[in-house]
Amino acid sequence: MFILDANDTASMESYLLEQGWLSNEERISQVSVPGEGNMNYVLRIVTRKRSFIVKQSRGYVEKYPHLSAPADRVLMEGAFYQTTNVDPFIARFTPDLIGIDQANNIIALEDLGMASDFLFLYNSSIKLDTAQLTRLTDFLGSLHNNFYRQATQESFKNSAMKSLNHEHIFRYPFMEENGFDLDLIQPGLQAVATDYKNDKELKNQIEGIGEIYLSEGSYLLHGDFYPGSWLDTAQGVKIIDPEFCFYGPREFDLGVMMAHLYLSRQQDQHIQLVLDTYHSNAKLDIQLLHQFTGIEILRRIIGIAQLPLSLPISQKQELLKFAKTLIL
Known part of the structure; x- marks a missing residue:
């Protein structure tokens, strides 16, 4: 298996030429890491003519090598782009797919340029503006409505990634002894x-919602729709990292988005704006939406997938109580 390595330009150049992702007259002038990634190994390739992104998934989480993950997950991301680029509106939000190497779990993508994700929202007075929030909501609504299916495509079941996500959203954070000392994150947590x-009642409810998450649904979901998957670029808001995509309940994507608006302390009217502007061909299950929102808040505060939250314990307690109310 070919392994991407930022320090081995010669081997990478030969590999990219073999794939047809470099032309014969092109040579690599620079290799860099375009940002801090969680799941995958990502590089920016620069030539005299252009730049593009190469991305490889391995059998573990890149940021947490001790955590195993499906090695072929980046192929699901490639399949997402291949499927959705037929919709001009969705395609404007996502990078163009240059190619997929299934044998080595590598994809090549358009370089969206110097950009930043929206993780700064958790630790900043800067808020999403109405235009950005509307575009994010319009993306979700279009994705869900325009890629609706009565039966799930086999290629989009993404069972291994769903199982991984299920473990870290619905089970691990609520284990009494999971080996993760939250006091290392914040004393007293x-x-x-x-x-x-x-809380047995709470955990039973969460277990039941987890079964809904695992069941097959009719709507294509991004699967991880939070500020780390949103990019602020010169061309506007872009969406990346759909490797957790699957066909499921729309309320999951929307609930995750809502949870992170609460976690990043967005204005109440902006949170309401999402519900007011989300366009759906069918009525949302508001109770299920609230439950997914609450579970995402809980797992981001007491689970392993921590966020750069600069909140005192008292505010985290308020969010946890609010989340529990949403679930029950």
């Missing part, structure tokens, strides 16, 4: 989390 880990 472990004691706060104990109340939720010991």
Whole structure:
């Protein structure tokens, strides 16, 4: 298996020529890391003519090598782009797909230029503006409505990634002993989390919602629609990293988005704007939407997938109580 390595330009150049992703007259002038990634190994390739992105998935989470993950997950991301680029509106939000190498779990993508994700929202007074929020909501609505299917395509079941996500959203954060000391994140957080880990009614409800997540649905979802998957570029808001995509309940994508608006302390009227502007061909299950929102808030505060939250314990307690109310 060919392994991408930023320090081995010669081997990478030969590989890219073999794939047809470099022309014969092109040579690599620079290789860099375009940002801090979580799941995959990502590089920016620069030649005298252009730049583009190459991305490889391996059998573990790139940021947390001790956590195993499906090695072929980047192929699902490629399939998402291949499927959705027939919709001009969706295609404007996502990078163009240059190529897929299934044997080595590598894809090549358009370089969206110097951009930043929206993780700064958790630790900043800067808020999403109405135009950005509307575009993000319009993307979700168009994705869900325009890629609706009565029966799930076999290629989009994405069972291994769903299982991984299910473990980290619906089970791991609520285990009484999971080996993750939350006091290393923030002193006192472990004691706060104990109340939720010991709440049988809450955990039973979460288990049931987890089964809904695992079941097959009719709507193509991004699967991880949070500020780390949103890019602020010179061309406007873009969406990346759909490797968790699957056909499921629309309320999951929308609930995750809503949860992160709460976690990043967005204005109440902006949160309401999402519900007001989300266009759907069928009525949303508002209770299920609230439950997915609450679970995402809980798992981001007491689970392993931590965010750069600069909140005192008291505010985290408020969010946790709010999340529990949404679920129950």
